[in-house]
Amino acid sequence: MTLAGQTRQAPSGGSSDATLAASDHTAIESLTRLFDAQHASFRQSGPPSLTERQKHLGALAAMVMNNRSRIQEAMVADFAVHPEELTVMTEVLAVAGQASYISQQLPLWAASQERYVDPTLLGSARSEIRYQPKGVLGVMGPWNLPFALTLGPAADMLGAGNRVIIKPSEVAPACAELLRDMVTATFDSDRMAVVCGGLELAKAFPALPWGHLVYTGNSTVGRQVAATAAQNLVPLTLELGGKNPAIVHTDRVTDDTVRHILVNKLVKNGQICIAPDYCLVPRDQVTEFVERSMSYLQSTVPSYSESPDCVGIVNEHHLQRLVSLTEEAHARGCRVLTFPADGGVAVGTRQMPVSLIIDPPDDLAVMQEEIFGPILPVKPYDSVDEAIAYVNSGPPPLGLYVFATDTSVVDHILNRTTSGGLCVNACTIQGAIPSLGFGGAGHSGYGRHRGVEGFREFSHQRAVVTRGEGDLIHAFFPPYSGLARSVVAAALDTPPSDADTSKEN
Template sequence: MSVQNVVEIEPVGPALSVVLGKLQAAYRADPAPSYEQRVDRLSRLHAGLMEFKDKIIDAVDQDFDGRAHAETMLAEILPILEGIRYYRKNLRKLMGQSKRHLPLMLMGAHAKVHYQPLGVVGIVVPWNFPVFLGLSPLVGALAAGNRAMIKTSEFAPNTADLLTEMISKHFTDEEVVVINGDVSVATEFTKLPFDHLVFTGSTPVGRIVMRAAAENLTPVTLELGGKSPVIIHDDFEIEEAAKRVVFGKGLNAGQICVSPDYVMVPRGKVDAFVAAFVKAFSHRYPTLAANKDYTSIITERQRDRLVENIEDAKAKGATVTAINPSNDSFEGTRKLPMHLVTDVTEDMRVMQEEIFGPILPVIPYDTLDDAIAYVNDRDRPLALYYFDWDKARGEKILNETHSGGVCINEVVTHVAVDDMPFGGVGPSGMGHYHGKEGFLNFSKAKGVVRKGKLDGNQCVGAPWDNKMFKLLVNFQLRRFRKP
């Protein structure tokens, strides 16, 4: 395969447009890839991942200056392979044209929905999951028959290098192109006239991306995160809930768009939850500084931001519990202990912005309705987590709150279910990828009416006082007399 599809853009300028133009020309030359072509592209991506997985895992570890290889395998490599498997199994059915019903006035015709590729999909990749959040949208785009340009994160350069090597080995520069570069390149990238643009990142940057895409009327899928709440019902065992929240919050040291952002517990159980969380976290991570299972913060700048948020909470009256079981020193590392924050107030930065790190506010509530109202008074999150064995109350949560996705008695793992959509709502994003909805997201559903030799319009057309038209109208009105 060509190595020309690995592109370093420095400085920005016409080169991006040239790369896009080549992909667009290739799409126009082959606008309807067959089932076999699509499966072949998915299979090549599968082969690339299997070939490069160990090197990619090492690269992610280097970029984070410490991330467990098991976490990268669990959260990045395996879900992509699962997504490829899903589409290879279901693609023929997804590509099938869908028959639709016609109104009586079009009797004799046939209607169907034809699904076709959009063209070229742009994908902007964040640093927190630099493999999964780049290649998972790519899987859906390729399944739908598109070509793609991927902008890697400059904060994960080693991973970006491996991805560009993998893509260039297994795809031509008329199928998938990888773009490397800094924020100026990313800015120019989002201004390109893609047929669809996928962006994963913060809500403020998402607004900027959407404005840039609007200039070209480019449809967008925005996966923006937000403050994903956990609600623990009074009937649920607090120790069990703490164990399950620790699992999700500990992954990637909280640097996940769907990481639990704050926990709501029944008033009177705050101390019990804190104690249970400390115990469960200490069991999973008995040491931190030299523990390869506990992920570092991606950059010094991000670590400084998190430390400033902790100090801001302390200064405004919060109680902060740092969980450092072996009293490690973190000098010379980018690691940061898990911090529980109680006695929080709304003016604290930990309650005003997405945390994206090892900090977890714990908030008391009185009734379930109070907890629901608290969540609904804020921006709609990317995920919501509810702990309760009562199914009726679980349905109440589903019906009375809005979020991109929900886990009941679990956190985070819904993202790995490839047979259902993943995406946000409102400030946490729009659009979906994964599963059937991902295929539809990257396809144009084109309505088609095909008429045969019999043309009924000739019987009912103007002049409109003809008998056939009157008979048709009267018949239809009798049909519609009752709702």
């Protein structure tokens, strides 16, 4: 598969580096003003009521629903091809549904949680956790789901009573500009705002003293964001992706398994952080798995890469990167099956056919990098423990997918591996349930957004104790005499000496 005859085009408008730098300088000034204004407003107004938070969430949901046609236009502008149905499900309904779910759950989530107090020591004292807003929070969004992965975390933050500033990815500029326009028209800038810009803005954004910062993207930039944010001890949520395995057990090499893995690779043409990155298949069933895969593609999506369902790769840089992965595999003598067999990359729309790479060596780039495209390596294994060891030899992935009928096999894999999320006999569903906290583990990120975990992530969980009567707290204070010794003796179940009990407290 090559890009013969295709030439790389300059960005529209021919913006110079100096122009971009000046634009970023203006954006950084705007960011600083917005941050200061939101911080002052937060200090002056205090935490919003639950009713106010629910109003903000309702406005967010209505915003995406009312702008769905514009959102679709922006997605097509950035991806060249993007099915309207996919846009509505992932960028509109997912955001509106999440905001609605948070609004419904807020009274339960925001209620103070009472904690146990030992009455022997502290008498009638009460202890509780109270959830308070953290203040002004930042979101650095990715290009692949430019509305869902900016407005989704923002919904969690608004539900927790915070102020929010979003920096969308410059890789999807039409979506970034529309997001800014939508938010500006819907929210007061001291509640939620969007700043657009390039590299210099991206460097400046994590340098502010945020109450909390969310970054979604690759691990290289994630490390840089973490290092910058650490200068102000800013708490972080990092969602960094990784190589998500699909382990297929010998009892599940079926048409249903193949279909489910492939369709999850076809969604957005593989440009999703939780898409299956590679498959581990029993060695003696690899041929069957591949034959079933090609049969499914032929019967269901025969002209996939030319269809309106095939999302364009976001830009030339990422397209060339993906093409180079398959070219390296070819050059190393790997068996590469491309579907359609005579398919090539569509010039102009950047639509790319699906490729299966059979048993690629581990030193190939396709087995070292997160693929983020329509390429699926298929690796053989000889035992479940070997498959587990292979997964564990790399960093913990964002998602892990187990296809097995035997529940003992499922439990064994679940107990012996670590990942951000896991699905059994399915892929990616963990990313579509608003009640489930979403995030990585280790190299694939840390922290959670969505669900009650997201509410707590973006809340200050304040420990509050109200003293009652009948306590023994004076035993902790000097001078340590009779009362202290009696408390220690009671705890150790040893009687105090006569000298101890005779002394005054």
